[in-house]
Amino acid sequence: MPTINVQMFEGRxxxxxRAFVKAITEAACTTLGSSPESVDVIITDVKKDNxxxxxxxWTDKK
Amino acid sequence: MPTINVQMFEGRxxxxxRAFVKAITEAACTTLGSSPESVDVIITDVKKDNxxxxxxxWTDKK
Amino acid sequence: MPTINVQMFEGRxxxxxRAFVKAITEAACTTLGSSPESVDVIITDVKKDNxxxxxxxWTDKK
Amino acid sequence: MPTINVQMFEGRxxxxxRAFVKAITEAACTTLGSSPESVDVIITDVKKDNxxxxxxxWTDKK
Amino acid sequence: MPTINVQMFEGRxxxxxRAFVKAITEAACTTLGSSPESVDVIITDVKKDNxxxxxxxWTDKK
Amino acid sequence: MPTINVQMFEGRxxxxxRAFVKAITEAACTTLGSSPESVDVIITDVKKDNxxxxxxxWTDKK
Incomplete structure (x- = not known):
């Protein structure tokens, strides 16, 4: 806790x-007082078709 | 807002x-009064194995 | 299937x-060919604090 | 109802x-009194990169 | 891992x-080989209005 | 995009x-190159019973 689910476009x-999960985890620890080991970050890569x-x-946007 | 996450079988x-996200977004705007640009729809394609x-x-159902 | 999770501000x-879930379900049936009974819609009411x-x-926006 | 979403590492x-969804469903029926047909289990396979x-x-852990 | 999110009607x-999370966790350990401490179960209580x-x-069904 | 869902214990x-969503958003912008306005953070407060x-x-842990 916390468990952080991130939906972003694929392609990162x-x-x-690596930099993102480190920064997000530090942000959670600093502002919420969580211990690092209690922070899970799960990324979902989403296609622009979806x-x-x-x-x-988004696949149809110009 | 709203953010709409849809889990459906893969294969669409x-x-x-394209038709689905358009129809869903219109449904949200008409019934909730949302502006179109505030509606996100994110599709997750799920395999029948999952x-x-x-x-x-579902991969085992006949 | 599909299972549709909707996050929206509380207060509806x-x-x-009632109108929203009916319209969303019809949109899914028309565009995806789902049968109505296979469509679940689950609403999460989100506070502007969250x-x-x-x-x-959003509680701090003017 | 219930709808059970499971995030696990890919590779199962x-x-x-097959064994997992059967056991989870039985656990829900026994402890919550759900009927089996009302239990949906949806698995998301997550890469160690994510x-x-x-x-x-996890891809960087030894 | 795994992280198990359960949406069920409120009222349990x-x-x-207590019995449900114990049974679900045992099911995951037995069938997937997870260690108990790696299994998180998070319950969301959903109103029949939602x-x-x-x-x-569901609040309108008889 | 990205859309960030955070499950944490209630009580914050x-x-x-306010500090958390600001820090998380800055972390996403810095490491992923997102524009601030494209970042949504949605918090779910979870009871220790759940x-x-x-x-x-967690309500039973000492």
Whole structure:
């Protein structure tokens, strides 16, 4: 606890994910007082075919 | 807001998803008064190996 | 299938939710070919204290 | 109802998933009094690149 | 890992939840080979006003 | 995008949540290159009656 689920577009590199989970975890520890080992971050890579805003899939936006 | 997460079996075409997110978004705007740009729809394609009803995976149902 | 999870701000009336789940379900049936009984819609009411966009809680936006 | 979403590391065999969903469903029926057909279990396979504990991706743990 | 999210109707007693999370965790350990301490179960209590099947809220079903 | 869902124990103050969503959003912008306005953070407050680790509800742990 906390458990943090992140949905983002696919295409981030491993290096970006590595930096992201480290920064998110530090943010949780600093502001909530969590211990690092209690923080789980789970990333879901979402294709632009599978995410719409305003009723339009991102794969169709220009 | 709203953010709408949809889990469905994989296999829908892009054309079906396009129609689906458009229809869902219109439904939200009409009934909740949301503005279209505030509606996110995120689809998760689920394999029949990964979904069970009644304790049986759909890949095993006949 | 599909299972549709909706996160929205709290405060919608029962009448709005009733219309919303009916419209969403019809949208899924029409565009995906689902049977109505296979469509679940689960609403989560989110407080403005618990949703942030751009790093600011909605309770703090003016 | 209930709807049970399970996030686990990828790599489980179909046989393991088959046994798992059967056991989970029986556990829900026995302890909650649910009927089997009302229990949905949806598995999400997560890559070790996409799950961090303590700020470190599992792909980087030794 | 695994992390198990359960959505169920509100109204279960603490005793039922206690038995449920114990049984679910044992099921995961037996079938997946997880260690007990690696299994998280998070319950979400859903009101009948907030869950629809077939386009009808459960609060409206007879 | 990204959309960040956080499950944590209830009891955090509004001030803690305010600092948390700000820090999480900055972490996402810095490491992923997201624009702040594209980052949603949604918090779910979980009761200790509703979260188990190792098969034991946190309300029962000492």
């Amino acid at each position: 590199t491993l290096e970006q994910k 995410w719409a805003t305003g009723g339009v899939l | 075409t892009l054309e079906q998803k 979904w069970a009803t009644g304790g049986v995976l | 009336t029962l009448e709005q939710k 949703w942030a966009t751009g790093g600011v809680l | 065999t179909l046989e393991q998933k 799950w961090a504990t303590g700020g470190v991706l | 007693t603490l005793e039922q939840k 869950w629809a099947t077939g386009g009808v809220l | 103050t509004l001030e803690q949540k 979260w188990a680790t190792g098969g034991v509800l």
